[in-house]
Amino acid sequence: MGRSKFILGGLFILAAVVYLIFSSTQQSAEYFMTVDEIHAKGDSVVDKSLRLSGAVIGDSIQYDPQTLTLTFDVAHVPGDNAEIEAQGGLAEVLRVAVADPTRQHIKVVYVGPKPDLLRSEAQAIMTGHLGADGIFYADELLLKCPTKYEEAVPEQASGN
């Protein structure tokens, strides 16, 4: 009798946790996509919660401090870590992505302070949604600059 009380209590907690996890996952799932995937899927992902990663094109960065509206283009980079490694590491992949004119691009709009790390060849990881106009509206913008962190070899090391 005493035991079954505890087992029931345990099962109740288990059920509650499972419910919390699944309902919360459903509510806040964000689909991780690359620029190519968004172009391929087009309208079917409009207004879904998305997480997009791409290489920032430096020349395209525009910022209007009056409205705090930031716009820039990102170029496609692979979403898979192994693939990035195979292509020479993140810094190299980002460099190539920005230099390659045949890459697919997507325009991003973000409202807020201009992040310190935003510059050409940074990796932008954005959450937001794709508008019907084909522009990605980011609510959150995360940047990684592999060249500023440690990576690979110096480019202009002076020999002696």
Place this chain on the structure above:
Amino acid sequence: MLAEFGYGVLLVTFLLALYSVGASVYGYYNKSASMVESARRSMLLTFPLLSIAALSLISLLVNGDFNVQFVYEVTSRSMPAYLKVTAWWGGQAGSLLFWSWLMSAFASLVTLRKWDRDQEFLPWVIVVASVTLAFFLALNIFFENPFARLYQTFDGNIAAYTLAPANSTPIVPADGRGLNPLLRHPGMIIHPPMLYLGFVSYVIPFAFAIAALVTGRTDDRWIRITRRWSLWAWLFLSFGLVLGGRWAYDVLGWGGYWGWDPVEIAAFMPWLTGTAFLHSVMIQEKRGMLKQWNMVLIILTYALVIFGTFLTRSGVLSSVHAFAQSAIGPSFFVFIGVTFVTSIALLIHRWEDLKAEAEMKSMLSREALFLLNNLLFMSVLVVSFWGVIFPLISELFTGQKVTVGPPFYERANSPLFAALMFLMAIAPLSAWGHSTIQTLGRAIWKPTIAALAITVAIFFTYTRNWIALIGFFLVALVILVTLYEFWRGARARQKTQGENFFTALSHLTGKNRRRYGGYVIHISMMLMAIGILGIELFQNETQGTIQVNQSLELQGYKLVYKDIAQWDDASTGVNYTRATIEVYKGGQLVTELHPRTDYYYEAQQNMTIPGVRSTMADDVYVLLVDWEPASAVGATFKLYVNPLVNWLWVGSLLFLVGVIIAAWPEKDPERVTVRATRSARQTSAAD
């Protein structure tokens, strides 16, 4: 030469650690005390050796030997000397060496304790510590050598090598790349060492647990020996987390302190199992129950500690913290897998010996409530772990990478945190063995009514947000119940001992440090909860571009833009742009704030430093977003009002006090009468 010397020392230490493992195992199975002693001595030797290796690296860093790749990557000429020293843990290779150095320090400390009563544990504690140490040294030696030098090979490629390749010339860059400006903050200087201290100290209780499993001495001796270790480990880990939050608040400029980033969660997960462990060992000590469970918890904590280091260090997940991608990922995976499976196998082997000595009878007994507390901590762990690995799972099964953001963690964890708070309110009032609704009700009704009264007052004066009201009710209830416990204890002492109230209070706490230290920690958690509720539920923001003498208004504050100045600091290579803002509240000038932007020339990076005015009621937090040189055009500011967030930091200071009370060595006679032997007194003083 110094670099090669340092690498050589690492190699020797690695071999020595392997020798300790071998000698310990041999000594244990062949009953050779001298072999175990030899293992112990070589273990002790690893600390001075690694200190020499570390000093070599620090010397290279401080002297700016940019031929060494690591030095090139994390320092630059313009960095002040203290930052060059702390750059030691500013990059991957160095921070792994830092880990090893701490590991050797703790292993030495623990092998120096008096072992007379616990001789049989010694070889296995050495084995676990040495295996862990050898693993981290191997990462440095085979994958991430902090002493590697840059060479240009004959085909023109520049790369780092441990030994000079044939036909190559060494490359000495003129200057290093320098530590990321974001990391040049006092919080960032102590945050990683704190976390690492926490991580590494958890290896010691784990080592004793494994020793208990191997030797079959499965009573609660291992828990008693490591009680203080786990408390300190928990303290360091908790403080590492808080400092990380403070750094984010001060430096990252998004007005927050915690973003449910995978790497934050990686440090949070061992904290969860560690906290559960801290509670459940008490049940084993008092009631002889949950022995198997405690083993599971400490094994999990160890695995999560290594996993946490792995996540921060391997860059497997996209995160602001993932500074590096490297080859060490698979090794971590294998190491975690092997140690975890081995530990679990040992646990299964001893499963029968770890049967509970008593049965849990009442659902409201203190042990049952502690068990519930453990289940809730585990639930938070499962939620967090699910969030971290969900992208990997969904990719595996659907081919589509799906992630979950902060809303997932907040939504799923909030009810669990609320339940934990409720438990914090009732568990101190319940009795070991048996409690009923009636006995609990008698104890809790007064604090409940008082907490309800406070909640009603908050409803009429501060907020009608029902989540906040539930939160504040629980906070009030926990604090009142806990204070009531202090009061009750002190009053009882006052009557029996004839002391005045404050003497009674301090004696009460002094004689039951763990219990009352724990209560102080509970109160500190509630203060932190006030801060979290405040910033999560009531944060307000606005932004705008204004000209000099124009203002922004938010939540009763009026911020007037007065001035902007810009100058270069040649010695550090930084350009500062600093705005002056006057803050008015109710027409009264309260303070002047200076949000600024620091531009680091060499790193070509901006750093946005907020201007913050902190009070217990709220923080005014203003960022200088953008500006034009001509002040007529104006500057753009982003303004946050973060209610109550200061309680978070005040709470964390009280937390420190609580842990120190709980972990302070006890010399009270009450305990000695329980554990009567002389050696027990000696060992508990040495713990």
